[in-house]
Amino acid sequence: MKVGIIGAGSLGLLFAAYLSRAFETIIYTRTPAQAEQINQNGIVLKKGDTVTSTNVQALPISYWKGTETVTVVAVKQYHLQTIIENVNSSAAPNLLFIQNGMGHLKLLEAIKEKNIAVGSVEHGALRENAYTVYHNGEGITNAASYKGTADWLQFLAAKVPNDFPIVIRENYFDMLLKKLIVNAAINPLTAILRVKNGDLIENPYYLQALNNLFEEISDVLRLGDKEAYLQHIHYVCQSTAENRSSMLKDLEAGRITEVDAILGFLLDEAEKLHKQAAQIQALYSLIKGKEQEGRSEKF
Ligand SMILES: NC(=O)C1=CN([C@@H]2O[C@H](COP(=O)(O)OP(=O)(O)OC[C@H]3O[C@@H](n4cnc5c(N)ncnc54)[C@H](OP(=O)(O)O)[C@@H]3O)[C@@H](O)[C@H]2O)C=CC1
Ligand SMILES: CC(C)(CO)C(=O)C(=O)O
Numbered sequence: 058m059k060v061g062i063i064g065a066g067s068l069g070l071l072f073a074a075y076l077s078r079a080f081e082t083i084i085y086t087r088t089p090a091q092a093e094q095i096n097q098n099g100i101v102l103k104k105g106d107t108v109t110s111t112n113v114q115a116l117p118i119s120y121w122k123g124t125e126t127v128t129v130v131a132v133k134q135y136h137l138q139t140i141i142e143n144v145n146s147s148a149a150p151n152l153l154f155i156q157n158g159m160g161h162l163k164l165l166e167a168i169k170e171k172n173i174a175v176g177s178v179e180h181g182a183l184r185e186n187a188y189t190v191y192h193n194g195e196g197i198t199n200a201a202s203y204k205g206t207a208d209w210l211q212f213l214a215a216k217v218p219n220d221f222p223i224v225i226r227e228n229y230f231d232m233l234l235k236k237l238i239v240n241a242a243i244n245p246l247t248a249i250l251r252v253k254n255g256d257l258i259e260n261p262y263y264l265q266a267l268n269n270l271f272e273e274i275s276d277v278l279r280l281g282d283k284e285a286y287l288q289h290i291h292y293v294c295q296s297t298a299e300n301r302s303s304m305l306k307d308l309e310a311g312r313i314t315e316v317d318a319i320l321g322f323l324l325d326e327a328e329k330l331h332k333q334a335a336q337i338q339a340l341y342s343l344i345k346g347k348e349q350e351g352r353s354e355k356f
Contacts, residue, residue, distance in 0.1 A: 058212065059083070061125035061149075063118065063140060065091055067182040068155060069131035070190035074102040075221035076129075077113045083125065089117040094187040101189040123149025127213055130154045134161050134318035144168050151209040153200060157240055157303070158318025159233050165203060172205030175229050177236045181300070194297070197222050201229035234278065235289070240319050242271050242290045244304035245340040248314070248347070251305065255298025258291055267294075273336045277327045304344065311351035316344040 058080050062073050065086040073084040077100070084100075086092045095115035102109050121128075121143070128149045130140060134156045141164055144152065152168070154161060155176035165173055181194025200210055200223050207225075214223040226232040243254055246267060250256070257263045271290060275283045307314040320341040327334035 058127065058216070059125040060213075061085060061121065061123070061128040063121060063128060063130045064132035064136070065095065065115065065184075065187075066131065066133070067184040067190060068178060068180075069129075070100055070184055070188070071102070071180060071182040071192060072129055072131055072155075073113045074100045074109075074111055074190060074192075075218055077111050078218045079216050080127075083114045083116060085116055085118045085121045087118055091115070091187045092117050098188045102192060103185070103189065104192040104195075121147070123147030125149070126151060127209060128152045130156075132156075134158055134315045135313060137161055137164050141165070141167055144171065151205075153210070153213075154203075155198070156315075156318065157236060158315050159237050159322045160315075160318030162203075162233075172207070172209060173203040174200050174207065174210045175203045175233060176200040176223075177232050181297075194300075195220075197224050199224050199226050199232050201226040201232050203229050235286075237319060237322065238271075238274060238278070238280075238286055239290055239293050240302075240304075240315075241274050241323055241337075242267055243294060244302045244314075245316065245320060245344055246270065247302040248304040248308050249340065249343050251309075253298060254294045254300045254302060258294045259298075270336050270340070273334055274323060277323050277330070277332055277334050277337070279330075308344075308347050308351060313348050313352075314344055316341060316348075320344070 060076050060080040060082045062069050062084045065084050069084060073082055076082050092115040099110040099112045130152060132140060145168060149171060151172045153174045153176055155178050177199040179196030183191045183193055185191055202210060211225060214225050217223050243257060246257055247254055257267045271287050280286055304314045320337050323337050324334060324341060
């Protein structure tokens with residue numbers, strides 16, 4: 058079985074480094090220069106004090122025809138549009154999308170007659186250079202069928218290396234929702250306050266803001282077992298206490314964030330239910346404002 062990976066960022070390189078141990082793997086990069094660097098150096102995986110290098114074939118994205126059995130789409134949510142435009146005319150039979158948030162679900166509707174699965178990744182990864190990735194948080198990949206058949210996903214999950222497990226979940230919506238709630242509560246607050254995840258539970262004022270925001274999120278999503286979700290958010294703050302959230306890192310680097318896929322999704326839900334979501338709306342606008350500030354500072 059051949060695996061194609063679109064996007065050679067943090068997760069793309071991480072998936073390529075591990076999956077290439079079990080499958081013939083090709084990674085597709087945005088730029089020809091990055092493909093060249095990966096072909097020259099292999100993919101270097103750093104984990105703790107261990108450094109390994111694996112030869113993985115890399116090609117620029119213009120070469121992607123979807124001829125691999127499985128394509129893992131490892132780009133950011135806001136890169137998806139152009140990829141999805143090419144999926145229908147490709148040969149790709151089976152695709153796994155591993156974006157955070159839930160904003161991509163409506164984009165996936167445009168894909169016809171393909172088997173699609175979505176993933177929720179609990180690893181932490183950071184690309185150090187064009188071909189080096191640091192595996193800084195060991196976790197699992199949850200995956201669930203979104204449409205079509207799922208036999209290919211079961212096969213993939215059965216054959217991945219033991220130290221890079223894929224766990225099949227029954228319900229894609231619940232699976233993505235659990236991660237969305239965590240990202241919706243932690244990411245915007247840490248990004249605006251410019252603090253580490255752990256500060257949200259250590260500072261009593263930030264903790265109050267976190268809990269208040271969660272109340273509004275749970276109201277919009279009409280969550281059942283609210284206490285369990287809140288405890289999970291506190292647990293993630295504690296277990297990733299030293300992390301800077303991906304939204305904070307995006308703003309610090311002057312990049313756009315995945316706020317549309319996270320808070321944008323919640324605002325759409327609130328609108329459908331004619332609910333007020335003042336805190337979510339305010340945070341959404343603040344993050345958008347910071348994105349704009351970052352862009353103007355660059356020029
Ligand atoms: N990193 C992590 O630890 C985790 C990330 N996630 C989620 O995974 C997703 C990916 O995140 P991450 O890997 O960190 O993001 P990165 O920004 O590191 O990587 C995205 C990659 O996609 C590439 N890309 C963009 N457009 C195209 C295109 N048209 N063709 C080919 N490649 C393209 C970018 O290329 P270029 O660099 O040249 O612009 C970049 O290398 C996000 O939704 C994120 O929220 C989830 C859990 C953990
Ligand atoms: C879980 C968390 C909040 C870890 O930082 C994350 O997924 C992110 O930063 O996007």
